[in-house]
Amino acid sequence: MVRDIQDEQLDRLTGVLAAMSREAAAAIRGASAALFDADRAAAEAVVAGDVVLDRYRAEAEAMIPEVLVRHQPVASDLRLVVCALRIAASLERMGDLAVHIAKVVLMRHPVGVVPQQAAAVLSTMADAAARMADKAAVVLATRDQVDATQLGLDDDEVDAAEKRLLSLLVSGWPYGVESAIDLALVARYYERYADHAVNVARQVVFLVTGTIRL
Template identity: 75%
Template sequence: MVRSGYDEQLDRLTGALAVMSREAAAAIRGAGTALLDVNREAAEQVVRNDAVLDQLRWDIEAAVPELLARQQPVASDLRLVLCAIRIAADLERMGDLAVHIAKVVQMRYPVMVVPPPAAVVVTEMAEAAARIAEKASTVLTTRDPLTAMQIGLDDDEVDTAQSRLLSLLLASWQYGVESAIDLALVGRYYERYADHAVNVARQVVYLVTGTIRL
């Protein structure tokens, strides 16, 4: 009976992580819409919804001491609890990075943050980050190490796009220093978002196999 209740708590923990992953994915999609469509409402929603991720992370971290105290956990339980804390931190940070992008849009509105010469590469970066977020959410649900490892390849795509964006900004940029700084920051936010998604995938691989790969 005690173990049954303990298992229910572990299930709630993994369920909260799944919700966090969906929120983080929605946040980066919303940030992309705000950025590329100059959509202030989308930016405001990303900023507003970040409170959900913050609360979920707090709930997960608050639940851990009780989980560990209820009974002596086996090795797999300990891995789950350890991974949950780390994954929650990464997902919460992913939400913060989406908020940073949204706030750039809010700060410059109604001026477009992404001038035409940068539209293609920023769109590629936004789409790759959204794809990574969806895969991270899937990995948390399925615990499939193969899908987790694919996220590393998508992260390379974001890194490549960021390098292209920086090269563009350094090559006779015609839209001023302020615009260049905004885009450099946006590129950095997307790159860090993807890195945290890779961290999530690494933790899932560790949870399933007991080793860190990726």
């Protein structure tokens, strides 16, 4: 009976993390839509929705002391608890980074942030970040190490796109310093978002194997 109750609590914890991963994916998609369409309503929705991720993280953290104190978790359960704390922190941070992108849009609205010259490379970063968020959600559900490893390759794509964008910004950028700063910040937010998605995958690999890879 005790073990059944503990399993139920661990299942609830896993469910909260899965919900967080879906929210983080929705947030980056909303922020990207706001960025490319200069959509104030979409940006405001991302900012307002961040409270959901904060609430989920608090819920996950509140479950952990009960699991540890009231029961006697085995080694794999303890690993899940440790990983859950780290995963929740990364997912919550992913939401924050999507909010940062949305706030750049709001700061410049109604003027668009992305000139045509930078649209393709930023689109590459946005698409890769959204894809990584989806894969992180899948990895959380399946704990598949192959899928987890794939996130590292996607992260390389984001890093390469960021370098291309920075090259554009320092090579006679015609839209002014303010625009260059905005785009450098947005690129950094996407890059950090991708890094946190990779960290989620790393924690899943650690959960399954007891070792950190990627």
